[in-house]
Amino acid sequence: MDRRPMIPDDITRYLTTIPDWAEIPTVDGLIGDLETLAASNGDLCRWRRYGTSRLGDPLRVLSIGHGERNVLILGGPHANEPFGALTVSHLSRLVTEHAELRDDLTWHFLPWANPDAARMNEGWFAGPRSIRDYHEYLYRPAPVDDVDYTFPNLSENGYYDRPLPETQAVMRILEDLRPVFQYSLHNCDFGGVFYLLDHDVPGLAEDLLAFTGQSAVPLAMDSVVVTGLDSPGKGVYLFPPAELIDGGIAELGGTSGHWAARYGTTTLVAEIPMWNDPRAADETDSGRTLGEVFGQAATEVAESSDLLADLMATVRPALRSGSPLTASVESLARLGPSLAQGMRAAAEAMDERPAAVGEAFVGAITPIMIRMRGLGQLRRLLRAELATGNHAPALRATVRKADELFDRACHAAGTVSEGNPFPLRDVVAVQVGAGLVALRRILQEAE
Missing domain, CATH: 1.20.120 (Four Helix Bundle (Hemerythrin (Met), subunit A))
Structure with a gap:
């Protein structure tokens, strides 16, 4: 029996309403916005707590919709990469306002995977987003304090078994939801957009290349950062196995993508640059x-x-x-x-x-x-x-x-x-659009 696609072909129409933001929301600011959204859409939205941060913040997930298949949006996996807060803000509203995006799907948003560390970066969220200001107020946790580097890796090479409380909360979320798609929201410094997948999805690399080619943020060139990684297509790379992430130093565990794979989840990481340089x-x-x-x-x-x-x-x-x-x-x-x-x-x-x-x-x-x-x-x-x-x-x-x-x-x-920052609406448009492109392909391949 033929079935219409759950994600429409015209994804760009969802990007036309992205605001021209002047700043990145604080931890409390984003959570407050989501609470307002949930209160106004009580028939669609509900919160569930999965854990507590090391300093005592509740780690709650906002769920939207009542479909059988789950989608997890992981915000703030690295505390100094907060553009995903705006992606969470816009995407959650899109899902609430457009029923076709909820067709057989329930969306789950973890606003901040590491709220304690994100708060230590808030000094530069309001701008100016210059290279100097960013580094004046930067906090990038050490690997042992970083949520997305502390998932258990039980292989003999690089053995790691010290997940943080926040990491354990994400593990519980994945165990509970077993999502068909996990979207991990990241930023990089310069260069262009590039993507990481836990495994190749036929046709997805081509989809992402076509979409990014129409965006205001260029696709990244191959660089030493991704040397040696398998690539199903330009700008798209496959995660290395968890035991090879740190070359056996054993200061890093696995990522959420490695852990989610046990549930049949496809994980996409979208690395979106902060600063623009035509070179x-x-x-x-x-x-x-x-x-x-x-x-x-x-x-x-x-x-x-x-x-x-x-x-x-x-x-x-x-x-x-x-x-x-x-x-x-x-x-x-x-x-x-x-x-x-x-x-x-x-x-x-x-x-x-x-x-x-x-x-x-x-x-x-x-x-x-x-x-x-x-x-x-x-x-x-x-x-x-x-x-x-x-x-x-x-x-x-x-x-x-x-x-x-x-x-x-x-x-x-x-x-x-000169370090000119990309307009926030441009980087969010890429991140939102790429997530929808990926989800559409994943759902089509699952049919």
Whole structure:
């Protein structure tokens, strides 16, 4: 028996009502908006609590619709990547207002997978979204404190069995819902849009390429970040097995996508860039080889790691606050050499291949962003210590040095790119549309 598609062919019509947002909502702001939506649509919406954050926030899921098949939207899996809050806001309203999007489906929205850490990023949510402001107020949890890196991995290589309370809540959600589709909302820095899948879905890579080609945000070029990953189509890559994520370092567990696969769930990760630079999508020859570009990048990343390690060694004995920023900075210093080694290995494997302008641009900006991430969080950590009255000489001297180094890194970033932020409505349009494109294909393949 023929059955009409559950997701209409004309997905772009759902994107025309996206607001021209000026800022990203706070944790409380997004949850308040969703509570208002649920209260106005009591016949469709209900909340269920699945856990509690480490600081005591309830971890609740908003469910919309009464269909037999479940869709899970995972917001804020990485706390410094909050554009998904706007995607959750718009997509939840679309699902409420358009009955065809609920045909045989129930949508479930976890607004923030890690609300505690997201709150530590709220200083830059209202803008300006400059590279400097972002790194002034950035908090990226250490892997052991990061929800989407702490799912159990019980293989012998990279064995990991320390899921966080927030991770356990997502595990309960997946066990309860067994969704046909899980959509994990992420951001990247520069470059373009790219997607990760837990397994190949026939036709989906082509669908995503066609959709993204019509958007205001370009598709990412292949880069060292995805070197070695299987790709069913341009801009789409397959997750590596959980035991290979960190090369056996065992500081990382699996992701929600790895865990959801046991339930037959298809997981899509949409990586949407924050800043625009026209060179990021330029495929013309840069006049350099990939070996040169990423060999130099690897050297700079290693130097930044050594610098951060030296600064932390100076102040570590004087720290008193117990801030989670400590673990974050230490993990960056500790894992930096492995990242540099991976970049160098990729550079050697592609040594003589000409580097496109976009690849040269990514190779130039990435080490600067990594340095700013470490120095920005170190400055926050030291200023927090000083604010408590801990004015140890090592802290006072190091914060001055960190300020100077951070200023230099900001200047270096400015010489590479102006760092113009993408309009929020453009990045949300890509994320919302790609999710609907993926769900449509997944449902069609399931028929």
